[in-house]
Amino acid sequence: MNKIRAPICVVVGHVDHGKTTLLDFIRKTNITKSEAGGITQAISSTTIPIQTIRKISGKLIDQAKIDLKLPGLLFLDTPGHAAFNNLRKRGGNLADIAILVIDITEGVMPQTLESINILKQYKTPFIVAANKIDKFPGYLKQDENLLNDLNSQTERIKYDIDQRLYELVGKLSELGFNAERFDRVSDYTSQIAIIPIAGLTGHGVPELLMVLSGLAQKYLEQQLKTEVSGPGKATILEVKEEKGIGTALDIVLYDGTISVNDQIVIGGIDEPIVAKIRSMFQANKGKLEPVKQASAAIGLKISAPNLKDVISGMPLQVANNNLEEIKEQIQEEIGEVLIETDKDGIVVKADSLGSLEALTGLLKEEGIKIKKATIGNITKKDLSDAESEIEPLNKVILGFNTKVIDTHPTLKIITHNIIYRIIDDYKAWKESEIKKLEQNQLKDLVRPCKMQILSGCIFRQSNPAIVGVNIMNGLLKTNTPIMKDNGDNTSEIKSIQIEGENVSQAEQGKDAAVSIPHITVGRQIDENMILYSNIPEEDFTKLKKLKKYLNPSELQILKEIALIKRKKEPLWGI
Ligand SMILES: Nc1nc2c(ncn2[C@@H]2O[C@H](COP(=O)(O)OP(=O)(O)OP(=O)(O)O)[C@@H](O)[C@H]2O)c(=O)[nH]1
Numbered sequence: 001m002n003k004i005r006a007p008i009c010v011v012v013g014h015v016d017h018g019k020t021t022l023l024d025f026i027r028k029t030n031i032t033k034s035e036a037g038g039i040t041q042a043i044s045s046t047t048i049p050i051q052t053i054r055k056i057s058g059k060l061i062d063q064a065k066i067d068l069k070l071p072g073l074l075f076l077d078t079p080g081h082a083a084f085n086n087l088r089k090r091g092g093n094l095a096d097i098a099i100l101v102i103d104i105t106e107g108v109m110p111q112t113l114e115s116i117n118i119l120k121q122y123k124t125p126f127i128v129a130a131n132k133i134d135k136f137p138g139y140l141k142q143d144e145n146l147l148n149d150l151n152s153q154t155e156r157i158k159y160d161i162d163q164r165l166y167e168l169v170g171k172l173s174e175l176g177f178n179a180e181r182f183d184r185v186s187d188y189t190s191q192i193a194i195i196p197i198a199g200l201t202g203h204g205v206p207e208l209l210m211v212l213s214g215l216a217q218k219y220l221e222q223q224l225k226t227e228v229s230g231p232g233k234a235t236i237l238e239v240k241e242e243k244g245i246g247t248a249l250d251i252v253l254y255d256g257t258i259s260v261n262d263q264i265v266i267g268g269i270d271e272p273i274v275a276k277i278r279s280m281f282q283a284n285k286g287k288l289e290p291v292k293q294a295s296a297a298i299g300l301k302i303s304a305p306n307l308k309d310v311i312s313g314m315p316l317q318v319a320n321n322n323l324e325e326i327k328e329q330i331q332e333e334i335g336e337v338l339i340e341t342d343k344d345g346i347v348v349k350a351d352s353l354g355s356l357e358a359l360t361g362l363l364k365e366e367g368i369k370i371k372k373a374t375i376g377n378i379t380k381k382d383l384s385d386a387e388s389e390i391e392p393l394n395k396v397i398l399g400f401n402t403k404v405i406d407t408h409p410t411l412k413i414i415t416h417n418i419i420y421r422i423i424d425d426y427k428a429w430k431e432s433e434i435k436k437l438e439q440n441q442l443k444d445l446v447r448p449c450k451m452q453i454l455s456g457c458i459f460r461q462s463n464p465a466i467v468g469v470n471i472m473n474g475l476l477k478t479n480t481p482i483m484k485d486n487g488d489n490t491s492e493i494k495s496i497q498i499e500g501e502n503v504s505q506a507e508q509g510k511d512a513a514v515s516i517p518h519i520t521v522g523r524q525i526d527e528n529m530i531l532y533s534n535i536p537e538e539d540f541t542k543l544k545k546l547k548k549y550l551n552p553s554e555l556q557i558l559k560e561i562a563l564i565k566r567k568k569e570p571l572w573g574i
């Protein structure tokens, strides 16, 4: 039998922007106060029955003519200091929908960006709660209805709030999202609704829940259909040692049913873990209650023997009849995330399956090749794997939330607890490496140069000839082959002196004495004659690729040289 399960709604955003406080208001609890330092440490789940949503937003839901059939909403609270990467399931985000909480007085912060990036990557629909509107100086709540209330504020406050909202709209637009205040949204499938709220007092929460449940009802119905009696499928949020229970798993069941005594398969790094459920608990008003059976979507705590090696973020499935088939399926899924190949690329490490998937997903989008992606700290083996890469730009290890156990002098190791920072740092490093490599390449090339032999500056006729020249354009380096303006090859510049000092190069505008072997002044060359660097065709092709390092006058000379060359060889350098 099919039924519609509760949508899974994840609450994300920067630390202290008010995620837990908002949920506290909705579930009428006071979790924020009991948290150490007011900071959420782990992902937690709460089911809010539809009756509660109706109690809070009923009038608005009726006005908007939303035909609510959802059984409720399953909210996941996440800690702002760590990404919510573990909320994964095969092919996407465990969450069906998300609330991105942004403290409107602070705006978009690093974890806000991180959240947006992950929502974007997994194509998770979301709404924005522009929180803490009560903090605008002079703000006085005048009306329970949010829009009426916003309208009753003084012009100054209205202006201030609008200003902040437009800043948000601008930021979201830079990130590729078209956002608007919820009452100005014309198309919920292409626009992100922003709802100004004060989670602390609950102001705007009815509007927030109305938009959220309306969206879920309208656009997610298909994906919320579940075969109630089907085998349970879940994601592991956390693995914890519990007094009296032993190792217990916090899971979110997103499909089917799970019961005590069910046989379950959990993804493992090397092989799947098989266990039998001993007991199951469901949170009710902050207390754990034992349950015998539960259906999606719901958050549960389960205990079983043999769980100590379980890693958070791993998939879990009930497998009462078809154990081997499910084991294979689950390991195949893990294999899609853990990449271990011999091909070229960089090494990627992360602390969990979810963060690894998020990181490799973003890297692939950037077209970055990955040789190996595994879970855990950076080990000697990782160092040697990265070291064995031939391509210098692949001698890199990227780590999310991982420790570096050993360092290495010739490897670039970038670790961070914000994924997009890893990617940004890596891109910046790669750019500067490419620049260094190109500049090194440039050092070995014959550079464009045009010079004139100065009259009255023939210091020695031959063996070698020594003459004074003026560098009209470009750069003259020692060992530069030279030619006349008709393309006749003459010789090369063996050494350069400026004001009596030996130098390796002379720039545009400089006068220098140069020595030229194998020629005689008066025969091949003479006073006032123009000479060019005789650039080999191969160097010319490379110079064209490295054009950005040449100045306009060097580029001009490069063109003149090509024209001279093409008089003799029409296809030279083409
Ligand atoms: N004035 C005001 N303060 C708020 C509001 N919402 C939250 N706060 C305060 O902001 C602080 C942080 O709130 P939390 O709910 O713990 O923030 P959080 O996003 O859950 O933080 P982490 O779990 O650490 O990521 C607390 O002191 C709240 O009382 C609001 O609407 N107005």
Ligand SMILES: [Mg+2]
Binding pocket: 019, 020, 021, 038, 039, 040, 077, 078, 079, 080
């Ligand atoms: Mg919190």
